[in-house]
Amino acid sequence: EWHIRGVFDRSATKSAQHAERAKNWRPAAIQLLKDVGIPHGDRVLGQFPHQLSGGMLQRTLIALVLAFEPELIVADEPTTNLDNIVERQILRLFRDLQKRLNCAFIFITHDMSIAHMLCDRIAVMYAGRIVESGPTKDVFANPKHPYTQGLLASALALETKTERLKEIPGELPSPSKLPPGCSFEPRCTFAKPVCRERLPDMTDLGGGRAVRCVLYQNG
Known part of the structure; x- marks a missing residue:
């Protein structure tokens, strides 16, 4: 079984670019967890994955991805199995991260309301093929x-x-x-x-x- 701390630690040290961050992984990890809506990150770092809820696990995964300061994130059904309240919190978080980090996102979703809320452009797929694409506001209108x-x-x-x-x-x-x-x-x-x-x-x-x-x- 892997430990939450081990995930942050090993991921951070895989790249020389993140070597400095790896030396101080704990405060950085706690801040990342706080950024994704987990206020008591120090507690999460002491838990195993099976001790966390589905929503907590997904938030932790988002924090792990953000640790690498990516320019592009592909999120495939990122709110699956979350209740409505937590789902909206996660979606607002994504929107905030897009603006604050200048990071591009590709969202894969079956929920048109999520696409409308988060995406500047939309590509509608049917049977594995794109059938329509364009600015989200224009496609919806x-x-x-x-x-x-x-x-x-x-x-x-x-x-x-x-x-x-x-x-x-x-x-x-x-x-x-x-x-x-x-x-x-x-x-x-x-x-x-x-x-x-x-x-x-x-x-x-x-x-x-x-x-x-x-x-x-x-x-």
Whole structure:
């Protein structure tokens, strides 16, 4: 079993760039833990991973990543298994870190509200392919791809709770058996015969936006 202290200690000494920090790892680790919302970092440093909650473990992981002062962080579903209150705290933390550290983030999430809150740009993926991309505010205000439209309609219905949840009919195709054309065609209300025959390229819409759909292609 590894100790929390060992993680900070070994990680810090792997690079000569962090050698000086490694000499004073304990106060630095305590400050990092405080920065991610763990006020009693000295206690955490004396505990084993199995003694910490899921939220504490994720915060500790964020602190460990920040110890290297990265220019880019890829966060894959960073709020999984956190309750709503802790989730919002973590999201606000990410936003603060983006501004304070001038660090870029790539967030991978199924939650459109998280993308809206944290991201300047968004890339919507379906069956492993990007189907729409652009500035977040523009994509949310005027979604182009039918899949993006369906996602946002479902998210809006869930958020307002004023109407029945809107679902996208059909099922996601198997990654090993993708159709030759557009993967979303079987579920798309705007599908044309050509959609079954070929996969469209991304079409540049201007303004930093692009969409993979025959509805926006000429000819």
